[in-house]
Structure formats: C-alpha cells, structure tokens
Amino acid sequence: MRILVLFCTSKSGIKRFFGGSIEILDKVPFQHAALLYSDDRMTRVVESIIPISRDIAYEEWLNHYTIVEAYEMPELTPSAVQVFIKPLVGKPYSVFQLLLISISNYWGHFKTFFKTDVNGSQTLICSELVAEFLESSYDVSFDELQDFISLKDLREKVRTIGVKRIG
C-alpha cells in the first residue's frame, strides 16, 4: 500500500485560529499532520483530532483540510497497515500535551523534568499518531518522549525516509 504523511491547514475558521497558535509555536507552515494509506480500491486518512482519532475517506477529509506538504513513505503490505493503524483509531485527543509542547517550545529545559511519557498512547495528538505509526512500521525512532513529538520533530524525521510529493 502507498503511505503518505500529510501536513496541512484547516479550512474551518475556529480551527485555523487554534491551529494558527500551534503553527507559530512550532515554527512550521502547517497546523496538522495525518496519515494517508491507499491501494487500487480506496484512499483513506487516519488522524488524531478532537475528540477522538478517526479513519475516514480521503475525499471527505479533503473537505476539511488543505495540504501544505506531502511525503511518500516506503510501501507497506495491506496487513501491516491494518495491524499498525487499528490501535491508533478511536483514541481521545490530548489538549494537555499541546500545552506541554507549547511550554517546552518557550523553555526547552522544561522537557527534562519528564523522564517517562505523560499519557503515552492512551491519548494522542496529531504528530504523535503519525510518529507512532512510523516507529512501528519503519526502522525509525524519535529522540523525544512520544508525548513531546511536535510537528517540527515529525517533519524532520519524515524527511529522512520519505520523498516529497507536494509542497
């Protein structure tokens, strides 16, 4: 299956407002990350959003977002995709993690107080969902604790294994 990591902005005003603050804090030109998987029969997107993460048709997803950058990752077998995606769907969103990442963007030392994950895979944010998929599917690992992986961290890692298709 084809796998793409999508970096995007929201088409809705209120989300743009909140997303905009994330964008400034993270110093990246987008607010959200999602995972696209596709074969001859379908194209779907998995993403962590408020209130819970979901798996939706790409056409429907496009009603809500504009893609800023997209990176194609190495292909995976359909069974691998299903195994890795399933545990990431239906997980609550963690606004608390956004707060933690925002604080650490201003004060890097803040992160060193945390020796273990705050909530791990129990609750997610968008960058964390994609990062977790990449770690389980490819031979990559992030230096950050899972709960502190920002959009900026995610893009740096995606660029090392993916090929840019959009942006």
Ligand SMILES: [Ca+2]
């Ligand atoms: Ca988490």
